[in-house]
Amino acid sequence: MTELELRDLRKTYRARGRPAVDAVRGIDLALRSGELLGLLGPSGCGKSTTLRMIAGLETVTGGDILVGGASVIERPAQQRNIGVAFENYALYPPLTVAENLAFGLRARKRAHRGDVDRKVKEIAERVDLTGILDARPAGLSSGQKQRVSLARALVREPDVLLLDEPLSHLDAAQRDTTRRELKRIQRDLGHTTILVTHDQEEALSLADRIAVMKDGVIQQLGTPYEIYDSPANVFVADFVGEPAINLLPGAATDDGHARLSASVRIALPVPVAAGRQVVVGIRPEDLSLTGEDGLPARVVAHEPLLESGIATLALDGVERPLVVLTDPEVRLAHDDRVHITADPHLTHVFDAETGDSLR
Numbered sequence: 001m002t003e004l005e006l007r008d009l010r011k012t013y014r015a016r017g018r019p020a021v022d023a024v025r026g027i028d029l030a031l032r033s034g035e036l037l038g039l040l041g042p043s044g045c046g047k048s049t050t051l052r053m054i055a056g057l058e059t060v061t062g063g064d065i066l067v068g069g070a071s072v073i074e075r076p077a078q079q080r081n082i083g084v085a086f087e088n089y090a091l092y093p094p095l096t097v098a099e100n101l102a103f104g105l106r107a108r109k110r111a112h113r114g115d116v117d118r119k120v121k122e123i124a125e126r127v128d129l130t131g132i133l134d135a136r137p138a139g140l141s142s143g144q145k146q147r148v149s150l151a152r153a154l155v156r157e158p159d160v161l162l163l164d165e166p167l168s169h170l171d172a173a174q175r176d177t178t179r180r181e182l183k184r185i186q187r188d189l190g191h192t193t194i195l196v197t198h199d200q201e202e203a204l205s206l207a208d209r210i211a212v213m214k215d216g217v218i219q220q221l222g223t224p225y226e227i228y229d230s231p232a233n234v235f236v237a238d239f240v241g242e243p244a245i246n247l248l249p250g251a252a253t254d255d256g257h258a259r260l261s262a263s264v265r266i267a268l269p270v271p272v273a274a275g276r277q278v279v280v281g282i283r284p285e286d287l288s289l290t291g292e293d294g295l296p297a298r299v300v301a302h303e304p305l306l307e308s309g310i311a312t313l314a315l316d317g318v319e320r321p322l323v324v325l326t327d328p329e330v331r332l333a334h335d336d337r338v339h340i341t342a343d344p345h346l347t348h349v350f351d352a353e354t355g356d357s358l359r
């Protein structure tokens, strides 16, 4: 299989009478053969532009794209052998599922009818489309359309597979099943794959590594665990994790704490110069309710849910409410008094000005 490398890849959109938009501002990425990389970031961060440049659907302003060690930026899309499954499926409505799958193969080279039919059948079995090969796109469910779109990308036996928000139109149940199928198919076939998504759960569960992107720049590249456990900056910490991490501004003290208010101090995981303005990050699941020890807090609200509850607490003199995950059996009422503790090993600390992690 094939490696994919992006070197200082850039895209500036220029339209007459409008300010230039630097959509992608120097991306470096090297995917190992067979790796699934999740490109994760909020709307407008440049994910789709990156994907479109790799596919050859968008020109490149600067940098290079290498597939199997060879630059492809001078090659038109149809000569790159890159399979793309789009968010909007991009299926041809008048054609049946089988014809949609065969279309790309026939268009690309003068393939023998028998070969085309065999490949369509093979991929249809793998992606579980055998029963609907004669149906037309209009009669399919979102999940089926998504699978046809994936199958059409795969049938060409691409060197690189690009998936643009592949689960976005599915309901929760379909998403779980399709996610598992997608992972299995990608593993079985071993394609080097980039999956573009704004959905952190999708990226965390599917990807070998994740690149978190903001404003056209990669903020952090790492395994899902690295991204979650050691976020490089406030943006990554805040973007990944549900419910979101608690981010509390404070000032470092000379005895290894951050002072959040006149009466609230939290132990820091690393030494920080006294007086430095910091942001302390604690994930809701890393806070625990304790008997009489720990920081006193007042319950603002508590949502008991099936697997765990979500408590919103107020700390004395601290403006931002604190979100804590509670055990399923816990019941709290408005204005209850509780105590909480945070494990300093699981606490994050960021510079208040740059947002960079100080760990």
Ligand SMILES: Nc1ncnc2c1ncn2[C@@H]1O[C@H](COP(=O)(O)OP(=O)(O)OP(=O)(O)O)[C@@H](O)[C@H]1O
Binding pocket: 013, 014, 021, 022, 023, 041, 042, 043, 044, 045, 046, 047, 048, 049, 050, 198
């Ligand atoms: N054809 C275009 N002309 C001008 N600006 C564009 C064009 N396409 C995208 N942009 C701008 O480039 C930036 C990145 O857009 P892009 O679609 O790549 O982001 P994205 O992360 O994929 O977002 P989304 O998830 O909403 O698709 C945005 O500011 C967007 O408005």
